[in-house]
Amino acid sequence: MNEIWAGMLAAFRLIVTLDADLVEITLRSLQVSLSALVIACVIALPLGTWLAIRRFRFRRATIATLNALMGLPPVVVGLIVYLLLSRSGPFGVLGLLFTPTAMIIAQVIIITPLIASLTHQAMRELWAEYHDLLISLNTTSRQRIATLIWDGRRALLTGALAGFGRAIGEVGAIMIVGGNIDHATRVLTTAIALETGKGDFALALGLGFVLIALALLVNFAIHTLSRTEQEGTW
Amino acid sequence: MVDASILVALRDTCVKRRGKTILGPVNLDLLDDGFTIVLGPNGAGKTTLLKVLHGVERVSSGTVKWSVPDAVARQTQAYVFQRPVMLRRSVRQNLAYPLKLVGASASDIDNGVTFWAAQIGLTEMLDRPATRLSGGEKQKLALGRALIRTPRVLFLDEPCANLDGRSTREIEGVLQRANAAGTRIIMTTHNLGQARRLASDIVFLLNGRLHEQGRATDVLRAPQTPEAKAFFQGDIVE
Numbered sequence: 001m002n003e004i005w006a007g008m009l010a011a012f013r014l015i016v017t018l019d020a021d022l023v024e025i026t027l028r029s030l031q032v033s034l035s036a037l038v039i040a041c042v043i044a045l046p047l048g049t050w051l052a053i054r055r056f057r058f059r060r061a062t063i064a065t066l067n068a069l070m071g072l073p074p075v076v077v078g079l080i081v082y083l084l085l086s087r088s089g090p091f092g093v094l095g096l097l098f099t100p101t102a103m104i105i106a107q108v109i110i111i112t113p114l115i116a117s118l119t120h121q122a123m124r125e126l127w128a129e130y131h132d133l134l135i136s137l138n139t140t141s142r143q144r145i146a147t148l149i150w151d152g153r154r155a156l157l158t159g160a161l162a163g164f165g166r167a168i169g170e171v172g173a174i175m176i177v178g179g180n181i182d183h184a185t186r187v188l189t190t191a192i193a194l195e196t197g198k199g200d201f202a203l204a205l206g207l208g209f210v211l212i213a214l215a216l217l218v219n220f221a222i223h224t225l226s227r228t229e230q231e232g233t234w
Numbered sequence: 235m236v237d238a239s240i241l242v243a244l245r246d247t248c249v250k251r252r253g254k255t256i257l258g259p260v261n262l263d264l265l266d267d268g269f270t271i272v273l274g275p276n277g278a279g280k281t282t283l284l285k286v287l288h289g290v291e292r293v294s295s296g297t298v299k300w301s302v303p304d305a306v307a308r309q310t311q312a313y314v315f316q317r318p319v320m321l322r323r324s325v326r327q328n329l330a331y332p333l334k335l336v337g338a339s340a341s342d343i344d345n346g347v348t349f350w351a352a353q354i355g356l357t358e359m360l361d362r363p364a365t366r367l368s369g370g371e372k373q374k375l376a377l378g379r380a381l382i383r384t385p386r387v388l389f390l391d392e393p394c395a396n397l398d399g400r401s402t403r404e405i406e407g408v409l410q411r412a413n414a415a416g417t418r419i420i421m422t423t424h425n426l427g428q429a430r431r432l433a434s435d436i437v438f439l440l441n442g443r444l445h446e447q448g449r450a451t452d453v454l455r456a457p458q459t460p461e462a463k464a465f466f467q468g469d470i471v472e
Binding site: 129130132133135136137138139143147151152 | 288308309313315319322323332335
């Protein structure tokens with residue numbers, strides 16, 4: 001119990017004094033996870049919608065694979081991205097290993113299947129509703145996807161937030177590809193892992209509270225901006 | 235060859251699903267202008283016929299030939315469903331949607347929306363969510379949305395099923411004005427009174443086959459087949 005109190009105090013002190021390290025780590029966490037979220041959404045929203053409206057031969061297998069990939073173990077993703085980006089790997093020349101970019105790549109791989117799968121679920125129902133009209137209006141695939149994404153945006157928001165939650169709280173992959181380097185690739189989760197290892201539970205807990213607060217804050221902010229639960233049921 | 239005054243010609247058109255014949259074989263010519271009512275009991279193939287004409291139902295055999303190339307024909311058609319499909323947007327955006335798809339200018343969209351909102355009597359409700367409208371209002375919105383691109387041909391699948399007298403009268407008014415303005419209308423119903431009020435010609439279907447076709451006055455007064463006669467007298471035909 002003492003440790004939790006000490007952790008809360010430490011968190012409070014860190015936040016009130018706007019501790020430079022804390023701010024830096026927090027901003028990097030946000031930068032990495034939000035970048036990964038944006039990139040993953042750009043890929044996953046059209047992909048999930050496309051899967052909902054398109055009939056093709058291996059559709060079932062593709063969707064099953066996508067659902068399975070939702071549970072992709074981050075450590076394994078980290079390992080594979082590490083091997084690809086390491087000096088002797090195929091993309092070694094880019095020199096991306098142990099940079100925030102490498103962490104973004106790993107997180108995109110982890111959350112894209114999750115967002116695509118949730119998108120597919122939501123879009124399947126909306127497509128059943130819109131199907132006749134959009135076919136009758138002679139729309140192109142691109143117009144269909146755009147219409148479904150726009151009209152289903154509230155459902156997609158949930159998917160995107162789930163993706164963000166997974167990214168911001170993820171530690172296994174970014175630890176491997178980022179390396180938890182101070183002032184370079186240290187983020188909240190890797191810092192917590194490090195402080196816990198060092199036995200500095202107060203600081204670790206402090207960082208943990210900041211992480212939770214951050215996740216809540218981003219969720220509230222996005223909900224407020226998109227005005228969900230305010231304009232009717234959709 | 236398709237004659238100049240013939241809009242669309244069906245030749246031995248058949249639609250089969252899982253070995254069951256839903257429609258056909260049907261041989262049917264529809265002329266360039268008029269107001270066609272497709273009559274028949276449930277399951278007669280009315281909706282299938284409309285979808286075949288609209289090009290959204292695959293034909294198992296036979297042909298559907300429009301007087302213009304298929305792509306042009308599809309671009310200038312609109313379809314109103316029995317259960318109107320409302321986009322989860324405002325009434326205004328629902329009306330504007332077909333124009334946006336073809337890249338109309340903002341002022342054209344504005345003018346179109348204002349005009350058609352007045353036509354269908356929904357001017358007051360432009361900024362309401364379309365999904366919150368009543369059944370009659372939804373159907374009127376669907377009709378306005380179908381007419382906003384001034385289609386050459388408008389298909390309607392029982393647009394007045396489940397509507398009360400007043401909504402039905404309003405919708406019929408819009409349809410007659412559109413027809414007078416040059417839109418070819420092909421509509422299904424099993425309301426005989428509606429057929430009498432609107433039709434210039436009638437197509438009578440039963441069990442997927444064409445039983446009777448001709449000018450409305452002739453068909454309604456003196457049907458040629460016993461099935462059509464029975465149906466028009468109000469008997470139950472199966």
